[in-house]
Amino acid sequence: xxxxxxxxxxxxxxxxxxxxxxxxxxxxxxxxxxxxxxxxxxxxxxxxxxxxxxxxxxxxxxxxxxxxxxxxxxxxxxxxxxxxxxxxxxxxxxxxxxxxxxxxxxxxxxxxxxxxxxxxxxxxxxxxxxxxxxxxxxxxxxxxxxxxxxxxxxxxxxxxxxxxxxxxxxxxxxxxxxxxxxxxxxxxxxxxxxxxxxxxxxxxxxxxxxxxxxxxxxxxxxxxxxxxxxxxxxxxxxxxxxxxxxxxxxxxxxxxxxxxxxxxxxxxxxxxxxxxxxxxxxxxxxxxxxxxxxxxxxxxxxxxxxxxxxxxxxxxxxxxxxxxxxxxxxxxxxxxxxxxxxxxxxxxxxxxxxxxxxxxxxxxxxxxxxxxxxxxxxxxxxxxxxxxxxxxxxxxxxxxxxxxxxxxxxxxxxxxxxxxxxxxxxxxxxxxxxxxxxxxxxxxxxxxxxxxxxxxxxxxxxxxxxxxxxxxxxxxxxxxxxxxxxxxxxxxxxx
Numbered sequence: 001x002x003x004x005x006x007x008x009x010x011x012x013x014x015x016x017x018x019x020x021x022x023x024x025x026x027x028x029x030x031x032x033x034x035x036x037x038x039x040x041x042x043x044x045x046x047x048x049x050x051x052x053x054x055x056x057x058x059x060x061x062x063x064x065x066x067x068x069x070x071x072x073x074x075x076x077x078x079x080x081x082x083x084x085x086x087x088x089x090x091x092x093x094x095x096x097x098x099x100x101x102x103x104x105x106x107x108x109x110x111x112x113x114x115x116x117x118x119x120x121x122x123x124x125x126x127x128x129x130x131x132x133x134x135x136x137x138x139x140x141x142x143x144x145x146x147x148x149x150x151x152x153x154x155x156x157x158x159x160x161x162x163x164x165x166x167x168x169x170x171x172x173x174x175x176x177x178x179x180x181x182x183x184x185x186x187x188x189x190x191x192x193x194x195x196x197x198x199x200x201x202x203x204x205x206x207x208x209x210x211x212x213x214x215x216x217x218x219x220x221x222x223x224x225x226x227x228x229x230x231x232x233x234x235x236x237x238x239x240x241x242x243x244x245x246x247x248x249x250x251x252x253x254x255x256x257x258x259x260x261x262x263x264x265x266x267x268x269x270x271x272x273x274x275x276x277x278x279x280x281x282x283x284x285x286x287x288x289x290x291x292x293x294x295x296x297x298x299x300x301x302x303x304x305x306x307x308x309x310x311x312x313x314x315x316x317x318x319x320x321x322x323x324x325x326x327x328x329x330x331x332x333x334x335x336x337x338x339x340x341x342x343x344x345x346x347x348x349x350x351x352x353x354x355x356x357x358x359x360x361x362x363x364x365x366x367x368x369x370x371x372x373x374x375x376x377x378x379x380x381x382x383x384x385x386x387x388x389x390x391x392x393x394x395x396x397x398x399x400x401x402x403x404x405x406x407x408x409x410x411x412x413x414x415x416x417x418x419x420x421x422x423x424x425x426x427x428x429x430x431x432x433x434x435x436x437x438x439x440x441x442x443x444x445x446x447x448x449x450x451x452x453x454x455x456x457x458x459x460x461x462x463x464x465x466x467x468x469x470x471x472x473x474x475x476x477x478x479x480x481x482x483x484x485x486x487x488x489x490x491x492x493x494x495x
Contacts, residue, residue: 009186011141015140016144016179017183020178023172024090024173025058025116025148026148026151026153027156027171029055029283030152032054032283034160034305035101039163042098049228049425050228052228053225053425054109055283056232056419057109057225057235057418059414059420059421060415061109062410062413062414062418063411066408067408067411069117071206072206072209079118080180081214082112083111085110085214086108086111086112088107089105089108089111090104090169093108093172094166094168094170095166096165105221106222110221116414119141120410121406124398124410138394140324142316143321145316146312146316150313150314154310157303160306161302161304239418247266250266261400262400265396265409267475268396269413269416271347271464271465273423275350277427278382278424279350279386280421281428285431285432287309288428288431292443293364293368293370293444293447294371294375295371296372312382312386314383319383320391338473339399340465342388342389343465344466347385348385348459348462349388351454353455354454354458356378357370357374357378358455360374364440394410396413400476433446
């Protein structure tokens with residue numbers, strides 16, 4: 001079998017792995033706050049804090065996953081272990097007690113937080129640094145991820161209407177086991193290429209160390225979930241440490257071209273923090289707003305919150321391949337669809353998206369309920385914005401970062417979303433107010449104020465990034481094929 005055929009099969013396998021892996025996460029992502037308030041009867045501030053802690057830890061742990069995968073364990077090996085633990089975590093969460101909820105989330109996080117990055121690392125190693133097909137591959141793969149979200153959100157909505165959370169989490173367990181089986185059956189297509197682990201002779205010791213790390217996480221994470229404020233502070237601190245680490249890499253990098261690209265990665269990653277802060281409002285403040293402040297009756301049916309969130313993956317599934325084809329078409333005609341341009345577009349779209357709920361609140365009915373169309377429009381704009389930043393960000397790692405730092409950079413890209421989740425927690429708490437009321441006439445002013453501030457910040461951020469585009473274009477200049485060969489030799493010598 002030739003190399004291109006192997007890449008095509010591997011890409012298709014990763015699409016399926018991504019879809020079923022995401023299924024379990026999508027169920028927890030969209031349902032945790034509703035399960036906490038309706039199933040475990042926790043107050044909204046506590047439920048928001050737990051949800052933000054879960055999301056923040058999930059993304060923060062991707063940095064650790066970026067260090068482990070390809071170094072202490074192979075990409076596919078780490079993924080296998082992670083999916084097994086993810087299945088166990090979902091099974092424990094299905095037991096309807098707060099203690100099981102915390103323990104199950106901890107086990108789930110110890111796996112999901114580490115292994116999701118493996119799929120992206122396997123995919124990015126299939127292409128040369130200058131190969132623009134990587135961007136299309138990530139857009140297609142992002143569609144697979146969001147197809148998993150569609151299935152998970154849809155199923156979650158059905159079960160949540162009847163508050164049958166036990167069966168819902170058992171279904172999540174089933175999805176994780178399917179992903180595990182797909183990986184095992186296609187093991188040979190997912191091998192590491194040139195990683196430290198694949199070249200190592202002491203793999204047993206590395207595997208033992210990885211196992212100890214998993215055990216340590218399962219012990220530590222329940223404590224962190226029980227002390228969410230401390231967790232959020234630690235995630236923010238970790239984000240600052242990682243940012244300083246990349247500043248160090250920038251100053252110490254001997255190759256001028258690589259140091260410029262690390263600088264561009266740093267600037268773009270920092271700008272994406274605004275986008276992800278707004279985006280992470282979806283499973284927290286926006287879900288509660290839709291649950292209590294929006295007229296959810298549509299053509300005689302009550303729309304559960306998970307179904308409205310489903311707008312996001314539907315747009316991504318159809319929009320991802322479409323955007324890939326549009327970008328390819330424009331590039332063939334000589335137009336430069338650059339990474340900075342796409343990031344700028346993302347910030348602007350999500351900012352406009354957050355302007356719509358305050359308009360809906362202003363035009364609300366006599367009982368304070370907003371029309372559902374405003375929240376639908378908001379989610380559509382957020383989702384289109386995600387297309388311009390999420391898969392493009394993953395592709396950016398392969399384009400800008402040398403292979404020896406790609407695992408850490410991929411984890412850092414997730415860490416930004418983790419830090420954003422802690423900020424979203426703050427804005428969600430502000431949005432619901434301090435009264436714990438659910439009457440729209442009482443909570444609408446605080447929701448409107450919070451959403452409006454976030455919208456203004458995002459639109460202002462897009463304007464700043466727009467004016468920084470010339471600088472970023474200079475930093476991200478393409479290399480010639482001969483120079484790319486020099487960079488690959490440089491990376492090899494570093495190993």
